[in-house]
Amino acid sequence: MASKDLKTQKLSTSKDLPPLAISTTILLMNPEMNSKFDIYQTYRKILQDEEMSPPLAAILSLSELMVESNAGTMFELVKELNDGAEELKKHTTNSISLNAGCELFIAFVTLFPHESDSFAGLKTELIKQGQKYAREAISYRNKIAELMLDFIKDDSVILTHSCSRVVIKALLHAHKTKRISVYVTEARPRGLGVKTYEALTAVGIPCTVVLDSAVAYVMDKVDFVLVGSEAVVESGGLINAVGSNQMAIIAKAAHKPFYALAESYKFHRLFPLSQYDLPTHNPSILSFPSLPPRSSVTQPTGAGVFPQLTKDEVNGTPSISSSSLKQRAMSSEQLAKNPDVDYTRPDLISLVFSDVGILTPEAISQYLVAMFAG
Amino acid sequence: MAVDLHGSQKAVETLVSKLRRRQVVGSREAALETVLVLRQVVSKARFSNIDQLVSLIRSVGKRLVEAQPKEHSVGNTVRKLLHHIREEYNTAMKANASTSKTVYSISNFVLQGQPRSQNTAAKSEGTLVLKEDDPDDPDSFARVLKPVLMEAIQDVLDELETVYDNISKNAKDHIHSDEIILTIGHSKTVESFLKTAAHNRSFTVIVAETGPSYNGHEMARSLSASGISSFLVPDSSIYAIMSRVNKVILSAHAILANGGMFSITGSLLAANAARVHSTPVVVCAGQFKLTPLWNLYHDFGALDFADPSAVLGFEEGNLVDKVDVLNPYYDYVGPELIDVYITNDGDHPPSSVYRLIKETYDDDDHEL
Numbered sequence: 001m002a003s004k005d006l007k008t009q010k011l012s013t014s015k016d017l018p019p020l021a022i023s024t025t026i027l028l029m030n031p032e033m034n035s036k037f038d039i040y041q042t043y044r045k046i047l048q049d050e051e052m053s054p055p056l057a058a059i060l061s062l063s064e065l066m067v068e069s070n071a072g073t074m075f076e077l078v079k080e081l082n083d084g085a086e087e088l089k090k091h092t093t094n095s096i097s098l099n100a101g102c103e104l105f106i107a108f109v110t111l112f113p114h115e116s117d118s119f120a121g122l123k124t125e126l127i128k129q130g131q132k133y134a135r136e137a138i139s140y141r142n143k144i145a146e147l148m149l150d151f152i153k154d155d156s157v158i159l160t161h162s163c164s165r166v167v168i169k170a171l172l173h174a175h176k177t178k179r180i181s182v183y184v185t186e187a188r189p190r191g192l193g194v195k196t197y198e199a200l201t202a203v204g205i206p207c208t209v210v211l212d213s214a215v216a217y218v219m220d221k222v223d224f225v226l227v228g229s230e231a232v233v234e235s236g237g238l239i240n241a242v243g244s245n246q247m248a249i250i251a252k253a254a255h256k257p258f259y260a261l262a263e264s265y266k267f268h269r270l271f272p273l274s275q276y277d278l279p280t281h282n283p284s285i286l287s288f289p290s291l292p293p294r295s296s297v298t299q300p301t302g303a304g305v306f307p308q309l310t311k312d313e314v315n316g317t318p319s320i321s322s323s324s325l326k327q328r329a330m331s332s333e334q335l336a337k338n339p340d341v342d343y344t345r346p347d348l349i350s351l352v353f354s355d356v357g358i359l360t361p362e363a364i365s366q367y368l369v370a371m372f373a374g
Numbered sequence: 375m376a377v378d379l380h381g382s383q384k385a386v387e388t389l390v391s392k393l394r395r396r397q398v399v400g401s402r403e404a405a406l407e408t409v410l411v412l413r414q415v416v417s418k419a420r421f422s423n424i425d426q427l428v429s430l431i432r433s434v435g436k437r438l439v440e441a442q443p444k445e446h447s448v449g450n451t452v453r454k455l456l457h458h459i460r461e462e463y464n465t466a467m468k469a470n471a472s473t474s475k476t477v478y479s480i481s482n483f484v485l486q487g488q489p490r491s492q493n494t495a496a497k498s499e500g501t502l503v504l505k506e507d508d509p510d511d512p513d514s515f516a517r518v519l520k521p522v523l524m525e526a527i528q529d530v531l532d533e534l535e536t537v538y539d540n541i542s543k544n545a546k547d548h549i550h551s552d553e554i555i556l557t558i559g560h561s562k563t564v565e566s567f568l569k570t571a572a573h574n575r576s577f578t579v580i581v582a583e584t585g586p587s588y589n590g591h592e593m594a595r596s597l598s599a600s601g602i603s604s605f606l607v608p609d610s611s612i613y614a615i616m617s618r619v620n621k622v623i624l625s626a627h628a629i630l631a632n633g634g635m636f637s638i639t640g641s642l643l644a645a646n647a648a649r650v651h652s653t654p655v656v657v658c659a660g661q662f663k664l665t666p667l668w669n670l671y672h673d674f675g676a677l678d679f680a681d682p683s684a685v686l687g688f689e690e691g692n693l694v695d696k697v698d699v700l701n702p703y704y705d706y707v708g709p710e711l712i713d714v715y716i717t718n719d720g721d722h723p724p725s726s727v728y729r730l731i732k733e734t735y736d737d738d739d740h741e742l
Contacts, residue, residue: 104480136481264484356485367489
């Protein structure tokens, strides 16, 4: 991921311009770029904007694709869009929220009433709609923060997970009028919780980073749990950074409300029945290493095997020294066997806050059905 | 704004002070009074466009709600009326303009998921000629629209007046012969529900005393007077007798958007005991109790407090200034403890209350 980021940064010529402007200038400069239009590059470029989230970036990229497209009929256009979405999906490891955006836009294009005189006119209209929506949708987070405000009482202690822009926005908004304090999980392996911590302490919200393994320990101290989301699915459940599920289970056991925040472009028509139904799941996740025959194991070294404990660690009290930490950090192969996101069942979620209102998990299912029924 | 309040001002003020002095208590009573006052306000109001009318009703509604914020049905009635008025206005305008084009954008596409009310037959039937902000005749808008609005208000009033009958309509389908029913407090809704069921079924009702108001006494008296075999038990025995009870029937003071409700103290105790014994909990309530609020349970004060002298009277003189005595009037009962709401418009599980609320009120009226 990180190396790709660097590459795109080098490629982009005018970094200071907002993403929309970049893409249009490039398009204007190269009129015969059609064949070479790289939807993934466009997507990465748009995502460089801090405020942009994957579903919106996907909608914008698909709009760009339409600008480039030579399609003469609706059928061709939809096919190109589907191919574009497929292309995007291929390049990203975690395609769930991106998929939600693509799905929304393609469904919109398919159901759009044909009122223009020419196909070109229709296409321009669709492109305009896509870009307009992406512009509007940025403000949805403020709307959610406003809805959330009534649920945060003075002196609340809130537990959140990893880093979500909408959660941070809601907390910052609440901070203006209420005293809140926040526990945030570190969210291994990406450690994004630290980012949340920085954003919150910068404005003076008391915040403490807790270990992912300390969620149960901290739960009795919090008033409610607040998480963001990658996607909200048709069952009313939630897909979010790994660790959300265990947090929801513990919150339920402790009778604490578990609130999820999700912009409406994250509503996704997916019906996972278990963790392993997620599109991000693949056979290598959670697979066991094939160990060499026992006799040949003389000196266990390398990945997939427990690093040897020093004599001191076996007998004495555990101490966290930096050297032992480093030694015991997971190797990249070990990390690769772990999921990025997990699925939280609807019965664990108290409410979902979205820009279209406050919804119960049941309401989410009904909403999604009504929306895509056209 | 060319709004003349003088005629109806007095009626509003009277209701405000009645609410404040708690001369009007009970959610149905308050809702009825509210409709009557609003009818007066609308009939006397002068307005030349819809916005003036809406803001007038809202300002009156706000005054009433502030007079007694815990009587949620006041606000609900105002919201419902606003919804009806907008609906009438929209149908009338649609007939006028006929080409009201809705823009098709992605955000509108997303909003298709929003629960929509089944279009109720509008009074106007598209025969009205509406002219907003007519400079020559500023009253023409009000003159044309008013009769339709009065009819809409009458509908709300009719609904309130028939609410007990409509809730009791299917009572015999919910209560079977020889069942043992537990209820708590004295609710007119539950009372009429049980009495209606008694026409067709013979069953036993156990009424909890419901301290410290002891409303249960009255309820038991009233039920046995109409020939239902009733037992009065102390609140403390609710748990013990729950194993013998087939069904718990409760009333609600206000139904919240998450499917929970406020109801008389002791309800939470009964609901929890019922949950332990897997006894169904049925709530009878009119739809005017649907309140578009999600989060009242955060607020302890939202429960309303009654006179503490019923708990600790002045005869305990030497104790009175040593302890704080609280007598909360309502319990918050969460949606997970309730099986079904029987309303004047069908039976609904707690999970679909949010939809009823979306259908009954307009989103922008939640805050009056």
